[in-house]
Amino acid sequence: xxxxxLGFRKDASVDSLRDALHAVGGxxxxxxxxxxxxxxxxxxxxxxxxxxxxxxxxxxxxxxxxLTLTQSARVxxxxxxxxxxxxxxxxxxxxxxxxxxxxxxxHDGKATAALAExxxx
Numbered sequence: 001x002x003x004x005x006l007g008f009r010k011d012a013s014v015d016s017l018r019d020a021l022h023a024v025g026g027x028x029x030x031x032x033x034x035x036x037x038x039x040x041x042x043x044x045x046x047x048x049x050x051x052x053x054x055x056x057x058x059x060x061x062x063x064x065x066x067l068t069l070t071q072s073a074r075v076x077x078x079x080x081x082x083x084x085x086x087x088x089x090x091x092x093x094x095x096x097x098x099x100x101x102x103x104x105x106x107h108d109g110k111a112t113a114a115l116a117e118x119x120x121x
Contacts, residue, residue, distance in 0.1 A: 002100065002117045003056070004029035005089030006044060007075065012110035014043045014050070020085075020106040020113035021047070028100075029115065033058055033092035035084055056092040063087040069102045089116035 004026045006017055021029070031054045034044055039057030048055040064080035068090075071082035081087040083103045090097045097118040105112050 001030050001093055001120065002028050002115060003031045003033050003089045003092040003097075005085040005087065005092065005114045005116065006032060006034045006038075006047075006111065007084030007088070007103075007113075008034075008038065008041070008043070008111040010041075012043055012106075012108075014046045016106045016108050016111040017043055017047045017113075019108070020104060020111040023104045023106070024101045024113040024115055026113060026115065029053060031056055031092060033088040035060060035063060035079060035088060056088075058088045058091045062091040066090045069099060083112065083114065085112040085114040086116070089114045092116070093118040 033056040036057035066087035068082040068086040085103045093116040097116045100115040100117045103114045
């Protein structure tokens with residue numbers, strides 16, 4: 001299963017999220033994931049509906065258990081992990097998941113995306 005994790009600022013648009021997802025190669029994603037406090041934001045719900053993908057709301061405690069390749073001091077202080085996009089993708093993909101693509105940022109700097117994959121074999 002391939003999961004696209006997304007992080008974004010409150011003022012990010014659907015276009016911001018779409019841009020980050022495109023930059024990370026999100027066409028392969030089978031699901032989207034973000035922190036549970038962002039999962040009801042209209043822009044991510046709109047993107048999930050547009051792409052007809054399930055959206056996983058990841059509890060903060062599950063984000064804190066994920067080791068990420070990239071580090072943001074801001075995200076660390078809010079979520080206890082270095083990258084919301086990477087941690088959400090890894091947590092949603094499940095045990096043994098690995099990053100397929102580390103965090104990338106949208107052109108406007110308001111959204112990030114990362115891909116994680118767990119082999120089902």
